[in-house]
Amino acid sequence: MLSDSNHDPLALVPLFASLQADDRALLLEQMQLVSLRKGEYLVRQGEEADCLYYVLRGRLDVLRDGHQLVAEIGSGEPVGEIAFFADTLRTADVMASRDSQLLRLGRSEFEQVSALQPQLVQSILRTFGRRLASATTGAPVLPPRVPDTIGLCPAGADTLPPDLVQDLCSALIAQAGSCHVLEAGHLPEGLDPDNEYLLSDWLAAQEKAHGRLLIVTGQGNPHWDKAALRHCDQLLLCGQLDRADEHTDAAVPLHALEADMLGRFRNRHIGLLLWRAHSGQAIAHTRRWLANRPAHLHHHVVRGNPAHFQRVARLLTGRALGAVFGGGGALGAGHIGALRALLNAGLELDIVGGTSIGSSVAMACAAGETPQQMMEAFNYFFLDKKAFGHYAPPLYGLIDQRHVDASLRERYGDTRLEDLDLNCYVVAANLSTNQSEILRSGPCWEAMRMSASIPVALAPWINRNGDVLVDGGLIDNVPASVMHGIKPGPNLVFMLSPGERWQVKTAYDQLPSRLRQLWQLLRGGKGQGDFPRIGQTVARSMQIASNSALVASRRSGDRLVQPPTVPGMALTAWKMGNAQEQAGYDYACRWLEQQGGLDALLAWRDGRH
Numbered sequence: 343m344l345s346d347s348n349h350d351p352l353a354l355v356p357l358f359a360s361l362q363a364d365d366r367a368l369l370l371e372q373m374q375l376v377s378l379r380k381g382e383y384l385v386r387q388g389e390e391a392d393c394l395y396y397v398l399r400g401r402l403d404v405l406r407d408g409h410q411l412v413a414e415i416g417s418g419e420p421v422g423e424i425a426f427f428a429d430t431l432r433t434a435d436v437m438a439s440r441d442s443q444l445l446r447l448g449r450s451e452f453e454q455v456s457a458l459q460p461q462l463v464q465s466i467l468r469t470f471g472r473r474l475a476s477a478t479t480g481a482p483v484l485p486p487r488v489p490d491t492i493g494l495c496p497a498g499a500d501t502l503p504p505d506l507v508q509d510l511c512s513a514l515i516a517q518a519g520s521c522h523v524l525e526a527g528h529l530p531e532g533l534d535p536d537n538e539y540l541l542s543d544w545l546a547a548q549e550k551a552h553g554r555l556l557i558v559t560g561q562g563n564p565h566w567d568k569a570a571l572r573h574c575d576q577l578l579l580c581g582q583l584d585r586a587d588e589h590t591d592a593a594v595p596l597h598a599l600e601a602d603m604l605g606r607f608r609n610r611h612i613g614l615l616l617w618r619a620h621s622g623q624a625i626a627h628t629r630r631w632l633a634n635r636p637a638h639l640h641h642h643v644v645r646g647n648p649a650h651f652q653r654v655a656r657l658l659t660g661r662a663l664g665a666v667f668g669g670g671g672a673l674g675a676g677h678i679g680a681l682r683a684l685l686n687a688g689l690e691l692d693i694v695g696g697t698s699i700g701s702s703v704a705m706a707c708a709a710g711e712t713p714q715q716m717m718e719a720f721n722y723f724f725l726d727k728k729a730f731g732h733y734a735p736p737l738y739g740l741i742d743q744r745h746v747d748a749s750l751r752e753r754y755g756d757t758r759l760e761d762l763d764l765n766c767y768v769v770a771a772n773l774s775t776n777q778s779e780i781l782r783s784g785p786c787w788e789a790m791r792m793s794a795s796i797p798v799a800l801a802p803w804i805n806r807n808g809d810v811l812v813d814g815g816l817i818d819n820v821p822a823s824v825m826h827g828i829k830p831g832p833n834l835v836f837m838l839s840p841g842e843r844w845q846v847k848t849a850y851d852q853l854p855s856r857l858r859q860l861w862q863l864l865r866g867g868k869g870q871g872d873f874p875r876i877g878q879t880v881a882r883s884m885q886i887a888s889n890s891a892l893v894a895s896r897r898s899g900d901r902l903v904q905p906p907t908v909p910g911m912a913l914t915a916w917k918m919g920n921a922q923e924q925a926g927y928d929y930a931c932r933w934l935e936q937q938g939g940l941d942a943l944l945a946w947r948d949g950r951h
């Protein structure tokens with residue numbers, strides 16, 4: 343509990359700010375102030391409850407069963423209200439994710455304070471209702487909460503270049519309206535950073551005055567560095583990419599502050615910003631930085647390039663536009679056409695992901711390829727190289743995997759996912775663990791190989807642990823929920839249109855005998871009437887696997903881009919790629935108009951609608 347009686351912490355809370363100072367002082371007498379250090383617990387699951395709390399400043403994690411993060415609670419929100427009102431045991435652990443201060447209210451204090459400030463009850467009920475609503479609708483994977491205070495920490499042997507801090511600050515102001523840089527030198531005279539209460543008060547006042555804060559460390563004041571970073575919601579490690587020695591694969595060593603801080607932040611609150619001096623320098627060796635820095639997102643920027651910093655700012659403030667690309671074989675050319683329309687109109691994507699053919703579109707976007715280049719690669723890969731057109735005996739798969747592998751290696755070379763311009767994820771299905779495998783680093787060709795291994799058609803991929811991996815479309819053909827777990831903010835979800843109900847005229851008993859089927863196959867026939875061929879059955883089955891994505895995306899406010907399928911199009915109709923691309927383009931032009939044009943779409947992205 344705090345003993346310092348001089349300050350007026352309630353003045354910083356919107357709910358109490360409008361009261362007279364005397365009334366606030368009276369209220370404060372009824373409550374207890376509790377301060378928690380980063381990492382300390384407020385309540386533990388299963389404990390008896392005789393009070394609730396109100397967060398004055400800071401942030402707390404709600405953890406079920408000791409480890410599963412179910413929510414992040416920020417300032418101005420109640421905590422511990424469930425057991426308090428329901429008269430049950432605490433439903434979760436609550437732990438401070440940064441240094442935090444709360445008000446504690448026992449039963450009699452709660453009644454007295456409610457009489458003085460009835461809005462407190464309304465505010466608690468509103469939050470209670472929201473939490474209940476998200477629990478009732480089966481909340482999707484929790485996106486990380488947008489940080490108010492971001493700590494910049496030099497990574498490796500580097501110091502933070504002042505222009506880098508300034509560029510990031512300007513981008514945050516441009517994207518989110520506010521940002522203020524704080525360094526040790528800004529501390530008021532006489533304020534000892536080791537005095538946690540005074541520092542906490544001062545930082546809270548800065549947050550209130552300026553909005554978002556960028557805390558700069560590594561300038562020779564270790565007391566400030568440690569104390570200030572404990573008040574941050576997000577740790578952003580900043581290193582110079584091209585410093586990494588090209589001749590070794592070893593991890594870039596952590597310096598003492600980094601090593602200390604990495605243990606104090608959850609991975610989802612750690613970012614890695616890697617800068618290059620010139621755009622001519624290719625991105626390489628990112629893995630040497632990621633090997634010992636478990637960053638949730640990494641950002642590649644060229645110093646002095648405002649567009650790069652604005653992308654980082656959007657990712658940090660919940661305004662980043664994500665794009666998710668679903669599976670669908672040759673129908674994926676429709677994604678490329680839709681992209682052509684949207685990129686031509688001036689849209690920028692900040693983070694991408696996909697599965698199956700959607701993985702290849704996502705990786706091409708992340709590598710900065712134009713839709714024209716994507717289509718050229720599509721036609722070369724599937725038509726000229728016939729990458730999926732060499733057959734194998736029906737033992738491990740119907741397609742010759744060696745030819746597929748060679749074609750993929752030719753397409754992707756040594757490029758790695760973590761070295762692409764944008765954060766990119768690829769989803770495969772791990773049959774050994776019965777779970778989705780989310781790939782965010784490693785060779786692109788391997789990610790593509792796993793993600794495109796349609797069972798039966800292509801032999802599965804076996805990874806270094808001996809796990810068996812196949813096309814992610816089996817579990818989740820439109821992996822939007824993965825995007826929801828990576829970042830907050832809006833997404834475009836590219837998926838196949840369900841089209842009309844699929845009805846087959848050929849009666850089941852008209853299916854020919856196996857000898858006749860063989861005869862039809864050898865003569866290059868199309869099969870019996872319109873009876874579903876293997877590829878069509880797989881494609882439609884994967885579409886069912888898109889349904890859960892539809893529900894999750896609608897709930898999250900994502901926008902769906904669903905190009906129609908051109909007549910006669912099928913999973914392996916690679917020759918119809920160009921027609922499908924054009925259909926995607928035409929559809930997306932109309933779609934953009936329906937959204938109200940680019941400006942309306944950007945307003946939605948920025949939360950201005």
Ligand SMILES: Nc1ncnc2c1ncn2[C@@H]1O[C@@H]2COP(=O)(O)O[C@H]2[C@H]1O
Binds near residue numbers: 422425426477
């Ligand atoms: N799903 C949730 N969303 C937000 N907060 C929660 C959720 N579950 C539990 N909590 C908070 O964690 C607290 C744990 O103690 P209580 O059950 O008293 O009250 C709980 C809520 O304040």
